[in-house]
Amino acid sequence: MSFPTSPGAMTPAWLAQTLGQDSGALRGFAATPVGTGQMCDSFRLTLDWAGGTDAPPSIVAKCPSHDAASRNIAKLTGTYVKEVSWYRELAAGSGVAAPHCYHAQIAADDIDFILLLADLAPARQGDQLAGLGLEALIPCIDAAAGLHALRWDDSQLAALPWLSRDSGDLVRALFPQLYLGFRERYADRLAPDVLDVGARIVAQLDAYLGREPAARTIVHGDLRIDNILFAPDGARCWLVDWQTLGRGSGATDLAYLIGTSIADPFERAAADRPAFDHWVAALAGRGVELDTDALWTDYRIGALSGYFMAVFASMNVERTARGDEMFAVMAERPARQALALGSLDLL
Template sequence: MSFPTSPDAMSPAWLAEKLGQEPEALRSFTATPVGTGQMCDSFRLTLDWAEPVGGPASVVAKCPSHDEASRNIAKLTGTYVKEVSWYRELAAGSGVAAPHCYHADIADDDVDFVLILSDLAPARQGDQLAGTALSGLLPCIDAAAGLHALLWDDPRLGTLPWLSRDNGDLIRTLFPQFYLGFRERYAARLDPAVLDLGAGIVDRLDAYLAREPAARTIVHGDLRIDNILFAPDGGRCWLIDWQTLGRGSGAGDLAYLVGTSIADPAERAAADRPAFDCWIAALDRRGVSPDEAGLWTDYRIGALSGYFMAVFASMSVERTTRGDEMFAVMAERPARQALALESLDLL
């Protein structure tokens, strides 16, 4: 392997070259952990240039997780490959609201990787536990539509192996086991109706995984506000953490965003259709004329995806106190959404 996978292994000369500068231009840098992600480790690198140059004052380095369990599941699911490939092959020039990538590399083992990304500070990471209102999600809905419009029913969806990778057999094997562990862990935290929704997903798992959406496109797969950076005034946002990219329904991505983000059940229930209509309008502005009825069905089924991710991720990554509560919230809110939308009945 010819590249570093942690700040401790990076030299100022190596980093300067990746930022388009002469090796001797960077005297030193300091690294500070940032973010709350549990699948990768991220650091803000504050750069000390020898003299004023065209390089940035700081960047973000994204590296493999220090946790062995997280690295193992990343290898099984191609998580790191997806994010590196997104920045290498699609992000630049896409118009999608995402950080600029200075450098992306990954080893043949699909685990050792490094990303050097633009530092979007003073943009702030969304807080999954606190949640937000529909008004706070409006820039996110527009950004999501920008992603979904990129490859809407596009033949290229089948030509990118990292995007079209099928993890169905792995999910069929692991999800029922993970659900049992999830139910045990959260038995005292979650309402029985919320816990029972997982049993319904297990019973209908084949139908859930095999279902064809009304329109197929590129989807983020983990579109929640912890994976979104917001400008200080809240009027603009950037999507981050591209580790769960895949092919599917953009309406499912949207349902995941709404279901995981709005804390109050009544407010969330009232937000489903307005959020969907905003998304349809944003697609229309980008030249996409979708089947609204079919996509509304996709949205209703997509409400299950937040719960699904909470079960899968909580049993796959390093356990933390914040993570336990975050995954509980990730399951609870979309479960209420899915129950209200009668999502299981559509499978």
């Protein structure tokens, strides 16, 4: 393989040349783990330049996970291919709130890859366990609208094989068994009616996976605040972790964000329609023509997506104490959202 996939395999000369500098311009670098991602390993690289350069003082490197199970599911679902392809083919010049990419490379095995991204510090990762209120989520909703408006109902998206990759058969085969493991793991943590939402999804799995949304666009697919970086004042944000990118319903992306992010159940129940209306207005302001009623139906059904992801991801990535609790709330909050919105009845 012709490129490194971890900081330990990088050399100062390779980094300098990859960042557009002379091979001897970088005296050395230090690597520190950052983030809480369970599908990839991320590091902040502090760069010691010899001087006389406009190169960045630090960058973030994303690499394959050290965990074999995470790498395996990444290969099966095209996770790493999607993120590398996003930065290679779509991100630059899109206007979407995402980090600048200096380098993106992936091997033919769809596992070994490297991304070198702008370090957005002092921006900080959101904390899904703590949650955020609707007002604090407004920049995220605007950023989501910017992504969704980029290729709204664009038939050419189907021509991007990495984006339109169909994993439906894989999900149909795996999800029922994964749900049984999830139910056993969280039997003492989640209420019976929350656990039963998963059983109802299994019973209606074909209807859920086969439903055609009102409009298709580029979707993030895992739009939660753990995957968003916030400026210190909270007025600006950047979307990161593009490993679940796909073609789907933008309204589902939004429902996922609201359902997984707001911790207080009363505030969350009151946030759905105002969040949706803000998103619709943001899309309209970008010139997108909308069928609001149909999109509201997509939003209501999309509330199931957070629960769905919690089951699928929790049973396929490296297990950690924080991860267990994160996946618990990732199921619990959207389950309550979906029950309140009558999401399953719409299927």
